[in-house]
Amino acid sequence: MSKVGKISEEEIKVWLEEVKDPEIPVLSLNDLGVITGIDIADNGKVTVNMTPTFTGCPAMDVMKSDVEDVLRKKEIQDFEVRLTFETQWNSNMISEKGRAALKKFGLAPPPQHNLIVDIDLLEHAICPQCNSENTVMKSPFGPALCRSLHYCNNCHQAFEQFKPL
Amino acid sequence: MNTEALKDLLYKMADDQLILGHRNSEWTGFGPLLEEDIAFSSMAQDKVGQSWQIYKLLNELGESDPDTVAFMRNAEQFHNCQLVELPNGEYDFSLIRHFLFDTAEMIRFNHLATSSYAPLALLAKKIKGEIKYHTMHANIWVKQLGSATEESIIRLQTSLDSAMPYALGIFESSKFEKELISEGIFRGEETVKSEWLTQVKSILEHTKLTMPNIETITPVFGGRYGKHTAHLQPLLDEMSEVFKEDPTADW
Numbered sequence: 111m112s113k114v115g116k117i118s119e120e121e122i123k124v125w126l127e128e129v130k131d132p133e134i135p136v137l138s139l140n141d142l143g144v145i146t147g148i149d150i151a152d153n154g155k156v157t158v159n160m161t162p163t164f165t166g167c168p169a170m171d172v173m174k175s176d177v178e179d180v181l182r183k184k185e186i187q188d189f190e191v192r193l194t195f196e197t198q199w200n201s202n203m204i205s206e207k208g209r210a211a212l213k214k215f216g217l218a219p220p221p222q223h224n225l226i227v228d229i230d231l232l233e234h235a236i237c238p239q240c241n242s243e244n245t246v247m248k249s250p251f252g253p254a255l256c257r258s259l260h261y262c263n264n265c266h267q268a269f270e271q272f273k274p275l
Numbered sequence: 276m277n278t279e280a281l282k283d284l285l286y287k288m289a290d291d292q293l294i295l296g297h298r299n300s301e302w303t304g305f306g307p308l309l310e311e312d313i314a315f316s317s318m319a320q321d322k323v324g325q326s327w328q329i330y331k332l333l334n335e336l337g338e339s340d341p342d343t344v345a346f347m348r349n350a351e352q353f354h355n356c357q358l359v360e361l362p363n364g365e366y367d368f369s370l371i372r373h374f375l376f377d378t379a380e381m382i383r384f385n386h387l388a389t390s391s392y393a394p395l396a397l398l399a400k401k402i403k404g405e406i407k408y409h410t411m412h413a414n415i416w417v418k419q420l421g422s423a424t425e426e427s428i429i430r431l432q433t434s435l436d437s438a439m440p441y442a443l444g445i446f447e448s449s450k451f452e453k454e455l456i457s458e459g460i461f462r463g464e465e466t467v468k469s470e471w472l473t474q475v476k477s478i479l480e481h482t483k484l485t486m487p488n489i490e491t492i493t494p495v496f497g498g499r500y501g502k503h504t505a506h507l508q509p510l511l512d513e514m515s516e517v518f519k520e521d522p523t524a525d526w
Contacts, residue, residue, distance in 0.1 A: 165401055166324015195397040200404075227404070229411055249310035250408050251317035259310065275404050 117186075119148040122156065125184055129176045132169050133254055134272075136211045139173060143203025146196070156181060156189040161199045163275070164255040200225065201274045213238045217257070218271035227274050235271040237262035245269075277458060280451030281392060282336055283354070284461055287449070287499050288383070289329035290355035293345055294507070295376060296322030297514050298363055307366050315369070318409050325402050332394055346515035347522070350507040356498040358441035360507040367430040368438065370420070374413035375442040375475065381410045382470045391459035414478055421482025428483050439487045443494030446471075 126145060131137045139145050139160070147159035158177055162170045174191050181189045201220035204212070209219035218238045223231055233247045235258075242264035249259040250273070257270045299319035306312025330341035338344060358376060363369045384406055387399035420427040446468040455461040472489070479486050497503070 162401075164321065164324070164405060165328055165398075166320045166322070166405075168320070195401050198397070198401055227407060229415075232411070249314055250412050251310070251314040253313070255317055255320055255405075259313075273408070 117150065117156075119150060122148050122150075122158070122181075125180050126158075126177060129173065129180055132172045132176075134212070134215060134217070136215045137204075137208050139177070141205045141208030141211065143205065143208070144173065144199055145177075146194075146199075154188060156186050158189070158191045159197070160191060160193055161195060161197055162193065163199050167255055169254075199275070201272065204272070212272055216269065218260070218269060220272045220274040223274050231274055232258060232271075235260045235269075237265060237267070238269055239267050240265040276392065276460075277451065277454045278336060280449075280454040280458070281395075281460055282333060282338065283449050283451055284455060285329050285333050285336075285395070287354040287356075289326045289333065289344075290353045291359050291376075291380075291445075292322045292326035292329065294353070294355045294510065295359040295372075296320075296326060297510060298359065298361075298369075299373075301363055302369065311366070314412055315373075318373070318412070321405050321409070325405070328398055328402075332398065335394070342518065343522075346518040348511075350503045350511060351501040353501065353503065353507065353511075354499050355503075355507075356441070356445045356447065357495050357504055358438065358444060358498075360498075360504060360510060361438075361441065362506055364434070365430070367420075367427075368434040370413065370416055371431060371434040371438050372442075373409070374417050374478070375438055376445065377406060377409040377413055378474050378478075379442075379445050379467060379471045381406050382467050382474065386462040386467065390461060395460070417478055417484075418481045421479070421484045431482075432484050435484060436487050439489065440492050440495045443468075443489065443492060444496050444498055447494070447496045447499045449499060 123140060126140055127138050129139045131139065131142055142163070144160050144163060145158065146161050149157045151157070160174060160177065170193065174193060177191050202222055204219065212219045216238055218235045221231055232250060234243065235245050235247065236243055237245050240262060242262055244263045245260050246263065247258060247260050252259045252270050256273055258273050259268065260271055261268050296319045299315045299322060302312060302315035304312065306315060326345070327341050330344050333344065334340055358372060361372070381403065384399045384403040388396055388403055390396040390399065417431070421431050422428065446464040448464055452463050456463045476486050
C-alpha cells in the first residue's frame with residue numbers, strides 16, 4: 111500500500127463508502143463493485159478508476175461526480191476519476207454486504223454465476239420478501255437497466271431482481 | 276492499423292445502435308402491454324448508450340464529439356443499414372426487426388470481443404453481455420407468438436417476409452472487408468451473416484413460421500454508403516430538434 115503524506119489508498123476507499131448508487135441509495139459504490147482501482151502517484155495525484163454496470167446507465171455520471179465531490183471535500187488537490195472498461199463489472203462483484211443491503215431494500219440480489227448468463231439463471235430468482243423459489247420472471251427488463259421483473263407465487267407479490275450480468 | 280477501415284466499421288455500428296435505439300424509444304408509452312413498453316424503452320436506453328460509447332471511440336480517433344456526430348449530420352452522412360430506420364409499424368414488425376437485428380448484433384460483438392483493436396475489444400466484451408438480454412427477449416416472444424394463434428402467426432410471417440430483404444442489408448460489404456479481416460479488427464460481414472442464418476433458422480424451427488428462401492431475395496443495400504429511405508431524415512429531424520435549438524447548451 112503506497113502512502114503519500116497521510117493518505118493511503120485504503121483510506122480513500124473508506125471515504126468512498128459514503129458514495130451510494132443514486133438509484134439504490136443503500137448500496138455504496140464499493141459494495142456495488144464499480145470502483146476498480148485507486149492509485150496514488152508519487153506526486154500525490156489520486157486516480158480513481160470506475161467502470162459502468164451497464165454501458166447506457168444514466169447514473170454513472172452522477173456516481174462519478176459524487177466521487178469527485180468526496181475527493182474535493184477531503185481537500186485532495188490533484189485527482190482524476192476515470193470511467194474505463196479495462197476492468198469490467200459483472201454482478202459477482204457485488205459484495206456480501208451489498209447483497210444483504212439489496213435484499214433488505216426489496217431487490218433480489220443477482221445469483222452468483224460462472225459468467226454464463228442464460229435464461230434459466232434469470233428465471234430462478236428467489237423472492238426477497240419470503241425467500242421462496244416458487245417465482246416466475248415476468249420480463250427481463252425492469253424500471254432500470256440493471257433490473258428484471260418477477261412474481262412470487264408463494265407470497266403473491268411482484269418483485270424486482272438486480273440482473274445477473 | 277488501417278484507421279479509415281476502423282472508422283468505417285465504428286460509424287456503421289454506432290449509427291445502427293443510435294437509429295434503432297431511437298425507433299425503440301418510440302414505443303415508450305405505446306407498448307401493447309406494460310412489460311413490452313418497458314422492454315423496448317430499456318433496449319432503447321442500452322442502444323443509445325452503446326452508440327455513445329462507440330462514437331467516443333471515434334472521437335478518440337479524431338472525429339467530432341459524440342453529440343455533434345449524432346445530432347448534426349444529415350441522412351446521407353449516416354451509415355446505418357436501412358432495416359433500423361424503417362418505421363416501427365405494428366408490434367409484429369418491431370418484434371421481427373428486433374429479433375433479426377439483435378441476433379446479428381450478438382454475433383458481431385462476440386467476434387469483436389477478440390478484435391485486434393483493444394479499445395473496441397473491451398467495449399464489445401461489455402456490450403455483448405447486455406445484448407444477451409435483447410436476444411433473450413426477442414427469442415421468447417418470437418417462439419411464443421410464432422406458434423400461438425392463426426392471427427399471430429400470419430402477422431409475424433408477413434413481417435418476417437417484408438423485413439428479410441432489409442435484414443440481409445445489415446451484411447452489406449464495406450470497402451474495407453479485406454483490410455479489417457487481415458488486420459484482425461473484425462471477422463467480416465460474410466462470417467457474421469453465415470452464423471446469423473444458422474441462428475435465425477434454429478429459433479424459427481421452434482415456431483410455425485417459415486424461413487424465407489434467401490436465395491430468391493434481393494438484399495436492400497445502400498445504407499452503409501449513405502443511401503437511405505425517406506424515413507431516416509424525419510427521424511433525424513425529430514431526434515435532434517432539442518439539441519439544435521442551442522447546440523452550445525450545457526445539460
